[in-house]
Amino acid sequence: MSENTATGLPASIELAWGFREQPKKGPKRALSLTEIVEAGVTVADADGLGSVSMSRVAQELGVATMSLYRYVSAKEELVTLMGDAVIGPAPAIADDENWRSGLVRWAEEQMAVARRHPWSAEIAISGPPVTPNSVRWMEAALRCLRAAGLAPGQQLGSLLLVTQFVRSQALLESQLAAAMRASGDTEETVLSAYTRQLSMLTGPEEFPALHGVLDAGVFEMSxxxxxxxxxxxxxxxxxxxxxxxxVARTTAAGTGT
Amino acid sequence: MSENTATGLPASIELAWGFREQPKKGPKRALSLTEIVEAGVTVADADGLGSVSMSRVAQELGVATMSLYRYVSAKEELVTLMGDAVIGPAPAIADDENWRSGLVRWAEEQMAVARRHPWSAEIAISGPPVTPNSVRWMEAALRCLRAAGLAPGQQLGSLLLVTQFVRSQALLESQLAAAMRASGDTEETVLSAYTRQLSMLTGPEEFPALHGVLDAGVFEMSxxxxxxxxxxxxxxxxxxxxxxxxVARTTAAGTGT
DNA sequence: TAGCTAATGCGTATGACATACGCAGAGATG
DNA sequence: CATCTCTGCGTATGTCATACGCATTAGCTA
Known part of the structure; x- marks a missing residue:
């Protein structure tokens, strides 16, 4: 609602970047942003993102709920910062690294993080990355894509493609895991239940392609x-x-012609 | 929590498929699932997904809040069905249609729907598609991919890629539109504000690739x-x-060798 | 050293919201 | 007519985010 700062970003985000010295006047702060974010991560790791509430996080820290609002102006900011905290610093990309293997590493490491903190894939994207670590990851991927010789617009478009893919894949895995936890069944059981559901709801005449896939036992295979x-x-x-x-097209055009 | 039905799906989903005849005993139902779902869509179209609450939808229909629970066992089901309602029937895919142009049409039509109902991209994915129209869309895409000669596992993987991409693109557009609405600024202003933020937060030495993109004015260009x-x-x-x-690899292997 | 003042932690209060529970009436079946 | 199932829905509960304001703290100034 209100532009709090010079950048137009919430104060907590600027704080995360290391801007914004604390003022000299009042009492010392009892907490720090990092502490709060870490407490949030602890809660989410233990009981999922759905269990992260302001009061729960405050309780984790042994402070009152409303105290958190001196550090974070809304819950959404907390969650965004939690996401930033768990991805951590971006992988180093050597300047001479092959763009493709660089991106593979980038995606794999991001996926590894998401597997470590499954709730991170559930965080609703509320805008472009503005948080320190996420911007660093952005930089890392852009280095690969720039090295590949893509134009800036293409770099951005490609980055989006990779990020979103990793994200959606992580979400899928985390939902599968959640379904397993909820039902107490194995992965195989959960997946074959889905196959069974679709089989009961659809006929092979109306849905030939779907049944082609179902009959192949794809979900069991996986x-x-x-x-x-x-x-x-x-x-x-x-x-x-x-x-x-x-990349090949661009390179060919640049070199050959 | 509880498996309500033979398929293991919520009753409202089976109802949407046309299963589950209504019983003969009690009073006639005053509403229908479709009516409720349409009311939800009306609310979401008018004020966004965030404004869809059980009481708001009930109010839209002139009934009491709790009445809705005779048709839908949880809000999440309502939202899922709203999503199903707005995508509508899948595009027809001719058997001899080129797989690629078929998928382009598929993606474009899905995107068109998302632009018509921006909130639909915000719906949290809570599992694989089980709702009638979404399964029909799945079938349509699988037909293209099967025609392309892909193996079942590859069909599914490719489908996921396309769906998730459309989804994330739609979400991006809808968030841009929301930011414009919130600030009252033009698209250009919102995007250049982001450029300015990143410029203030990052240095060109630490973030050369990022600044390469920023300097190219990509966001303004877009x-x-x-x-x-x-x-x-x-x-x-x-x-x-x-x-x-x-596809080329598979075709070559199948034909040539 | 005695204020002054900004900043802090936090108690209280408000307003949404999803949804469990149970009741009273409807209406088909016996 | 009696019964039994299913209806719409009033009431109540518990959870949450967060606005507001107060008492307290501690550096700065005189």
């Missing part, structure tokens, strides 16, 4: 697959193949 | 671009290029 990463790698490779097509 | 679809088409083409790579 459980038996040695590599849990198989789906992830497939999607990632598809996206990178797609990017490679224009 | 506002001046004649085609608002430009970003959408870029990402979509990238994904389809990526799919095409394995």
């Amino acid at each position: 459980a038996e697959g040695q590599e849990p990463d198989e789906d992830f790698r497939f999607g990632l490779d598809r996206i990178l193949d797609g990017i490679e097509v224009i | 506002a001046e671009g004649q085609e608002p679809d430009e970003d959408f088409r870029f990402g979509l083409d990238r994904i389809l290029d990526g799919i095409e790579v394995i």
